[in-house]
Amino acid sequence: MAADQNQTLIEMKNAAFSFGRIPVFRQVNLKIARGEVFCLLGPNGCGKTTLIDCMLGIHTLDTGRLCLMGQSRTRHSPGETARVMAYVPQKHDRHFSFSVLDLLLLGRTPYTAFYASPGKPDIEKAEKILELFGLSHLMHRDYTRLSGGETQLVMIMRALIQETPVIVMDEPTSHLDFRHELMVLETLARLIRERQITLVMATHFPNHAFYFENAGIPVNVAFMGNQSVKPSGTPSRALTQENLARFYHIETVVMTQTLPGKGRIRQIIPIKTLDRETKGTP
């Protein structure tokens, strides 16, 4: 596993994308390595979701290259992509009441021929994951009746059943209450540690980046804004008062606390918003 440690799983080279004439981003270069958390931060509407869609192949890059597991192409097929990345949506529209089991089995799509459906081994995988999460009792429940937190966990389980090295999440904890937010983060941290999963996430909460760093997981932060993406290194280096002022126009304090038995804990505390003009200097 150690040799794999620094293997680049996803790489974007000189990537650019626009909706018609409206450019979303250009000249994007980024690398995501195995076992790390790649945290994409940026204000509303800066194009985080679009960047993620480009990684997933929902949109095709205008120029530049996307390398998945060393395979560099302008376009990857959905099946190919789905064996590298599993996606946990920000917002899931529920149209039909499937059972939780049926929903989980959808994660087996990339391994299921067009005429077939998931079989016994797939069902066993689903059962195992449910057991791992301690949610076996949900198996035959109607997933449209689950709570927000349970739904998000089911979506994460579906991504795990997809058995990909990378999980992509867009706002993993939106709509979740305090406890469920922490539960999802804990689950993710455990999965990254135990299964060497790489997590790509777009989030509104810089503290999520600190959460994983505090948990001892390698984290890289990238800020998105002004049509570009700026890889900025570890949260301790990236999430400075200057950067937060520049990208979010807010005044913040970064608190560091050493807790007995838990090591050093860092958190950002927002103080107040700044005028747009005071760029760069807090």
Place this chain on the structure above:
Amino acid sequence: MRSFQRHRILWYGLIAALPLVLGACSVFLGRYPVSVRDIGALAAAALTGQGMDPVHFSVIVHVRMPRIILGALVGGSLAVSGAAFQGLFRNPLVSSGMLGVSSGAGFGAALALILFDRYVYVYPFAFGFGLLAVVLCFFIGRLTASTQAITLVLGGVIVGSIFSALISLLKYLADPYDELPAIVFWLMGSLSRAEYDHILTAGIPMIMGSVGLMIIRWRLNVLAMGDREAHSLGLNVTANRIFIIVCATLATAGAVCVSGVIGWVGLVVPHMGRMIIGNDNKALIPVAFCMGAAFLILVDDISRLISTSEMPLGILTSLLGGPFFIYLLRRTRGREW
């Protein structure tokens, strides 16, 4: 759903047996009396090669059996197409005629009834215009340069209303003593013209379409997650959607061209299936086929028995289906939505 989990096999068996049992019983139903002994005589005649009463033979083999087979095929095809479209468009209010197939086919049939004296032209015309309507929907969707489901639905509404207007125009122009009644009756739907030749020709698209949907049915679950998720789960959304639309269109056009416009089956029978066995398309598609087949055989039986002149099926499907659906709603409290 709970009780269903426990008796899964039983339910499947029951639903699969339903069209067979109803079909077998239907041989004996109708204005001309057929008894069990006649069937014995028929079997003996078939085995020994000796003749039987030609009227009996004709009623059973050339009147009742083709109707039952056609009813099963048409009902099943409409129901699976409806179920597939509901899953594909993620909208439970969609039916098999969604993309204008029925209105297109209705226009084709009306045109053929006016242009030609011979009835045989109705089938190719209805089938051809049914397909044309769907192709037009695609082009309307293309105008917006997207393959999103909503533009297709919109295209279906537009094409459907254009063809409905054209049907009205043809009715207005038709000879009121001869052609107009023929058009009106065709539009109300009937199985009375069932013959083996028609079953054979119209059966090909119906079976092809239904089998295609049966093959790809599990992927409807994936598509029901929405385009983004389906894509990220590894599905080529556009290709799969086109395959499903082609299959559903073939099945529906095949059904409509022989039987006329029979409403309700393609909309509500899938929901009956959803209420009994749930929304998993792996189970729903075959169940919808069996229930659609059984439902139409039953309705056709009633149509033959209820009056000396056969009641058009389009009327009966709604009159009978409505109350049954209300009963199901009450029983299940709509929990499958």
